[in-house]
Amino acid sequence: MRILQGGCSLCRQSSTVTSTSGEDRSSSMDRKNIFKSVKPDVDMNHILNNIDAIARNIQQRKGDADVHKVVTLWKELKQLKEKLQSSGGVGVSKDSLKAQVLETEQLLLEQVCALPNDTHPDTPMNETDEPxxxxxxxxxxxxxxxxxxxxxxxxxxxxxxxxxxxxxxxxxxxxxxxxxxxxxxxxxxxxxxxxxxxxxxxxxxxxxxxxxxxxxxxxxxxxxxxxxxxxxxxxxxxxxxxxxxxxxxxxxxxxxxxxxxxxxxxxxxxxxxxxxxxxxxxxxxxxxxxxxxxxxxxxxxxxxxxxxxxxxxxxxxxxxxxxxxxxxxxxxxxxxxxxxxxxxxxxxxxxxxxxxxxxxxxxxxxxxxxxxxxxxxxxxxxxxxxxxxxxxxxxxxxxxxxxxxxxxxxxxxxxxxxxxxxxxxxxxxxxxxxxxxxxxxxxxxxxxxxxxx
Amino acid sequence: MIVLSKTYYPSTCIMAFVPVRHCLMQFDCLVTRTGLCIERNAAISRRLKFNILKSSERSIVSKSSPGIFTPASKGVEVPFVIKPDLNLDVCFGSQLDDLKLSIQARKQNADLTEMIKVWKNVQELEEMRAKIETDRRKNRTRAKDLSKKKIMTDSKDVKGQREEGKRLREDLKKVNAEINSLLDRLYPLALSLPNQLHPDVAIGTKNRIITDSQKTFSEKRLMTGKRDESISEEHPLVQEGTCYLQADAPHTEQRILDIAEDFLTQKGFTPLSCPDMVKQYALDALGQDFREQREAFFVDTKESEMCLTGLSPLSFYVYYMMSVLESNDLPERCFSIGRSYNANYVSEEFKGLHQQYQGNQVQFLCLFENSYQEEEAFYSNLLETLTEFYTNLGITFRVVEIASENLLSSVYRQNAIQIWLPSIQNFVDVGHLTSCCDFVSRRLMIKYPAKPTQTAAESRIRKYPYSVLYFIHPASKQTPIGISNDKSGF
The missing domain is CATH 3.30.930.10 (Bira Bifunctional Protein; Domain 2)
Structure with missing residues (x-):
């Protein structure tokens, strides 16, 4: 999948970078907290701009992922976030919205993670599907x-x-x-x-x-x-x-x-x-x-x-x-x-x-x-x-x-x-x-x- | 084992020959580290033997194991019935005093009075059963005679014979049911009885140092406080407390395995590559409750729940389970190289290489003829082999004889190999040579023909071979120590 420059709202960027030499390592406890916040970083812009190509790719790979469902959930999440921003204040409705955002975000992540990688152009995709x-x-x-x-x-x-x-x-x-x-x-x-x-x-x-x-x-x-x-x-x-x-x-x-x-x-x-x-x-x-x-x-x-x-x-x-x-x-x-x-x-x-x-x-x-x-x-x-x-x-x-x-x-x-x-x-x-x-x-x-x- | 009888079981000896990561800690490639919480004696003994278990833990260890005895009522539910040959006639007869001595020396609890009472009841019932069977034979002969004489079926004689036959059948059924019921009570208790003790085993809790080598370490190798580049230990998202070996360490790990493989092959041991998972009841054969001790990992498979132990004494024993070795194959000597897993070492934080839930090990097993003379000869020979190996590695070590109260039920005698760790200024256990005589082979039905001229298939009277072995056990306590190295051998 294409690399996303500049991050994506689906993930929270990890603030710590570990080096191969093991220097500047944070303490074990700090690292645990950081790890808890790590989520897969998926290129949503790439997905939104290539829906048909991705659907075709899934079909060719005989996968069970659904890019259209990903897009629907993405739009749903966007709307929920906008609603949450505009609601302001504190209250039951805001808590409920927050819960919905988290739930939708989780569903979206699951669907997005099920999407397969792109396929090399030389990969056989003939009718007989033979290697x-x-x-x-x-x-x-x-x-x-x-x-x-x-x-x-x-x-x-x-x-x-x-x-x-x-x-x-x-x-x-x-x-x-x-x-x-x-x-x-x-x-x-x-x-x-x-x-x-x-x-x-x-x-x-x-x-x-x-x-x-x-x-x-x-x-x-x-x-x-x-x-x-x-x-x-x-x-x-x-x-x-x-x-x-x-x-x-x-x-x-x-x-x-x-x-x-x-x-x-x-x-x-x-x-x-x-x-x-x-x-x-x-x-x-x-x-x-x-x-x-x-x-x-x-x-x-x-x-x-x-x-x-x-x-x-x-x-x-x-x-x-x-x-x-x-x-x-x-x-x-x-x-x-x-x-x-x-x-x-x-x-x-x-x-x-x-x-x-x-x-x-x-x-x-x-x-x-x-x-x-x-x-x-x-x-x-x-x-x-x-x-x-x-x-x-x-x-x-x-x-x-x-x-x-x-x-x-x-x-x-x-x-x-x-x-x-x-x-x-x-x-x-x-x-x-x-x-x-x-x-x-x-x-x-x-x-x-x-x-x- | 308590008893020697007409049926013989081979002796078995397993040794945790090289717990590689423990040895790694001695070598330059890992240099020194701080912050490692190791409870050396306790931790390794846990893995390599039972010598530091508290009495309460020992009671768990010696818990009876119904898994290797099929109660009569369960006979129809299992693919095959297992009934270990415990030779209770001799156990509660001529060797009763030795048994009492062993129980006392190990400070174990065993209600011998109750067991003997039940056993006597069984014997009385068996006598009764023999009498009923004799009567039934006579009754059958009588029936044949009446039939030959063509006496009418409604005659008094035929009716009497048939009623007698029916009564005997009913009596036999009742006696059999009573015997089975008593054996169902007796076996779980009898399976917890300990092995005999070797006469040289020190009574009590104090282990005896047999040989003590010169400590050869340099001051500069004591703890330096530097993090070791050979161990990458902060991977909580992979698994808390786990570590990766990197840089020179994995090469040294492989090198130690190679050295041990070469050494044992030259000594005539046969290599064996073993499965890592066994079924639950196989674990019971060693008289341990792995579920209780949380030592094995339990894996959900579609087939059944399997226990992930990796390389362990069980890996060897189950290879020979319910089989007969050829007489001329004895002594059978094999070794295995593989991963070993211990769920007790799963922890929130990295506590050192010796306390990893996963490691590479080399172990060996010897099965030989059922005689105490053979046991003496093999045990000394294997101890010499170990001494030679550790001497060749250039490690400072000593041999310690384990005292009676630190031995498990299955152990006849045991010696620990301890290596010197300069960083803690102490010796720590790395392996145990353990003789079990025929304790395990009787439970797992490992045999060989009593007559050397007969093949395994031809033989009807068979013996149980003797062995030496290494058990893995949970830690009883924690003592923080550091790790440092001793000498570079690679």
Whole structure:
């Protein structure tokens, strides 16, 4: 969404600006009070001047937001405010008006926050709504023996356990054992080393339990039937706390209410975290590790300026290039797809998915994605930058991308590197992180006999 | 465990090997900070063991856990019935004196008289049941004889046999109902009985220092009053009291995990990656009421309410729950690296890395044969392993033996590893090696074949392995201390 210069009556401007160095920080209590007054800063002028274009955008993205309702509420709020100003004095009618203003303002904010980001002009919006193939890397491996899927391979090699767990650790839970657990650690170490040493990402250790408002600020819904977000039981844990489904939320929270100098940008952050997702689908693809409720992931997060509108585009290309190299060096065959408008979700201006060939599924499966959210998240989370000390701060652009979603990569590796005897070769780049091990074979020990007696 | 019998359970040992953020506090990357309210001994013991729990809290900890015992009346409502093998025959028989000693040494409350009374009633009823069943067998034989002789169904003999059969059925039903009712009363009480105590455990509350290393710290590393750039701690809108690690700190965190992973892999431990959420009743297996203690996070899922604990002793135990290990797989040694969560550390303000509701940890578990000789050998070996690890890290530490009144019900013996923090001029707990013998394996039905020649599937007589473990518990008190570092090891 376009950056609003000069503020908007919908929001109260935060009077405090936090710096990256941590200097001039107000006390904890002061900050709490400031945070209470922070509201998303949405460009109402842009909305009012582009009603038809926004309605068309919502339709193309198959969203459920209603820009006309936003406009109606905006007009209603304006009238109420005028009435309040003209009423003067103190009394019951004025209190009632004030309450109406607050209520309408809240409704308007909810409706405005549901509006999706603008869409990149090159995003596929064709009739078939199919993603556009950007690049195909590697070729499908041909097998001269009957192949197994990752669940069979994992069970035979005793490195993945998904059975006999429902009554203890819940539906779709899993253990990784031996080489499976080593593979998880190796993937994380390999990814982090690349991101930090080659691409100058700053590693941040993020919390996994986060307040709902940060999710909402990222454009993720925490309410509703199809939400992917787990909530903590409020009877035991007050404060509307949720479990992060991605480190993107934690990293966005880290940057919340911060203003950077333009010279500090682009900001490259990375985090390893446990991710928790409700995953409501009941399809057959839920078998094994493909759609699990908890997993480890390495996430990339970027902050750029929006001076020429090219900065975030360039950084988006950089994230995709990093992903391309990471997965190509693992020896996987995958394709990079420019996702169509209806697959973007609310925050993304543009989104690329990476889908790796998974022979056991006989199809491509998503292993990663990259999104350019322009100023959609930063307006909600107040992530800003300024060009010099005296200039007004403006909203930065944020981007995110998955560097390593462990279970999906384990699927791709096991299924593509399997051999006739049921063993699995370890990609060359991971071998140094697995104590030089080259092949995963069935261990002689460690098999459990399950009983209900 | 109190009892050894024909059925054997493996011993289990879990150790909170490396609570990474505690170790981080010793290293240069975090330098020193002030304003951190840490209640070291209490806080970490809470997390790593039960040694500082007050008696009132211990009573909560040792609260019986109906979750791992299915009462007869609930049998039809659950997918499967769980009935731990507590071996009460021996418990209230030949080992009764040891049991009384253990209860006394731990200062626990247990109405043994009542339990024994109920148990004797159960035994009498079981004798009665055996007699009725013998009579029923005889009656069935009589029925077959009458049938062979083709005696008329309305004859006196057939009528008498049938009436006798009906009476025996009714009697059996009544006896079974009475036994079930008594067991429903007895099990929750018996589940709260403590483990035996190792002969070397000091009686009372005073922990014993076993080894004390040289304090190697420099004055310049004492508290300087500077804010630490490695910790970003003011994020109330994300979650009050939380923090982010930045700059060198997350790298050091990862490095410690790598070192621990390498070390344990070289020692022959198998890595295990565990789920972070477990169902409520699994928590009961450790004899703890997590809901009461507010230790786990409770997550609303569509499936059921799940408990978010992250990496914990449970993560290991439930992997083996209701399974039989192969004899030649013992000793089973595994370790896990992961996040751990503790709801007790949620607070309005940041209180230090050691009091974060989230952190990375490395823990290990050992299951081995059910014998006290094996326990002695493994326990000493694991203690040596820990000593070697902390020595290699270059940390000043000491080993402390935990006294009887500071032990939880499930613990046979426990040693704490404490590291020296110059800023508070004191040692603080970072890990506990805990032997549970077969206390947990009996409750979770973790077994191995009694005959080494048989496979797990073939075996009918099975043993329960022994273990060493680490529990997480709520803090009992708060003591403000500062954090400083000791040595740079990375």
């Amino acid at each position: 556009r193939l950007v690049e195909e890397i590697g070729v499908k491996r041909k097998f001269d023996f009957p192949i197994k899927d990752h669940a069979q391979l994992g069970e035979n090699l005793n490195i993945i356990r998904t059975k006999h767990l429902g009554h203890i650790t819940g539906h779709r839970s899993y253990y990784l054992r031996g080489a499976g657990a080593q593979l998880e650690r190796a993937l994380v170490k390999y990814t982090l080393e690349r991101l930090v040493k080659r691409h100058n990402f700053q590693l941040i250790s993020v919390p996994d339990i986060i307040k709902a408002n940060v999710f909402e600020g990222c454009g993720m819904r925490t309410e509703g039937l199809h939400t992917q977000v787990y909530k903590l039981n409020p009877a035991y844990h007050p404060g509307n706390l949720c479990l992060a489904g991605t480190a993107e939320v934690g990293l966005a929270g880290y940057l919340m209410n911060r203003t950077f100098h333009v010279d500090e940008l682009p900001l490259r952050l990375a985090a390893v975290s446990r991710c928790f997702r409700a995953e409501t689908t009941h399809s057959s693809e839920a078998r094994g590790l493909f759609r699990v409720h908890q997993f480890t992931k390495v996430e990339m997060f970027g902050v750029t300026s929006g001076e020429s509108s090219n900065e975030s585009d360039d950084f988006f290309k950089e994230i995709v290039a990093i992903q391309r190299n990471l997965f190509a060096d693992l020896g996987l065959h995958f394709q990079i797809l420019d996702m169509p408008a209806h697959d973007l979700g609310s925050p993304a201006y543009r989104k690329y998915d990476v889908e790796a060939w998974m022979p056991g599924r006989d199809s491509y499966g998503e292993i990663s994605s990259a999104s350019n959210c322009t100023d959609y998240q930063s307006r909600r989370l107040r992530i800003k930058y300024r060009t010099d000390g005296n200039s007004d701060s403006v909203y930065a652009h944020t981007l995110n991308g998955t560097a390593c979603a462990v279970p999906r990569l384990i699927i791709a590796i096991l299924e593509n590197y399997q051999d006739k005897d049921g063993s699995v070769r370890i990609p060359d780049v991971l071998q140094p992180y697995m104590f030089g091990q080259k092949v995963i074979t069935r261990p002689v020990r460690g098999h459990l006999h399950h009983t209900r007696l």
